[in-house]
Amino acid sequence: MRPSLKKPNPEADFKETSNIFGAKWKGISVEENKPYEEKYQADKEAYLQVITKEKREREAMKLLDDQQKQKTAMELLDQYLQFVQEAEQDNKKKAKKIKDPLKPKHPIFAYLIYANEGRAALKGENKSVIEVAKITGEEWKSLSEEQKAPYDQV
Known part of the structure; x- marks a missing residue:
């Protein structure tokens, strides 16, 4: 419809053409409107299918990313706990044992x-x-x- 409207009004801007289209749309009967509505519904269904698929893919990627972050966090936690355990063992080795003053001495060889x-x-x-x-x-x-x-x- 746009080319047929532009021929008589070549200098009409977007606002003017939109007003003319709006007035014509209100004057169209339901029967004349039906093919446009059907085309709209078909395009809408195709659009929703694509959007739904993209949304599922985004959610799946987000879940995968979250799982990877959680796995990395668990690996870092394991490394930290191992480090702490090794440090504690080193501290135990370095800690000086307290001698019992009442303990008898070993005999001399x-x-x-x-x-x-x-x-x-x-x-x-x-x-x-x-x-x-x-x-x-x-x-x-x-x-x-x-x-x-x-x-x-x-």
């Missing part, structure tokens, strides 16, 4: 008794602590079981 007796003599010779320990260790290894027996009994 036979070698230490022997080393304490020989250390005084070796220190008099101006030897270093390492040299004294080496000499004492070699002497202990060379002793027989009978020579070690008095130190084991103490």
Whole structure:
């Protein structure tokens, strides 16, 4: 209808042509209006189908995105909890144990008794602590079981 209206009124703007179309539309009978209404209904159904499909796709993508965010959040939470657990274990290892002052001491090993007796003599010779320990260790290894027996009994 637009081309037929533009021929007699070539300089009519949008508002004027809309007013003319509105006046003609009111003058059309229901029978003349029926093909336009049918076309409108068919176009409306096609439009609603496309919009519904797009809306479902958007909602599905939103759900997928939400699931991915939740999965990422759970992975980060697991990593954080593992980090905290490892930190707690490190702190437990580093924490100094409190000694019970009433707990009895372990007995001294036979070698230490022997080393304490020989250390005084070796220190008099101006030897270093390492040299004294080496000499004492070699002497202990060379002793027989009978020579070690008095130190084991103490």
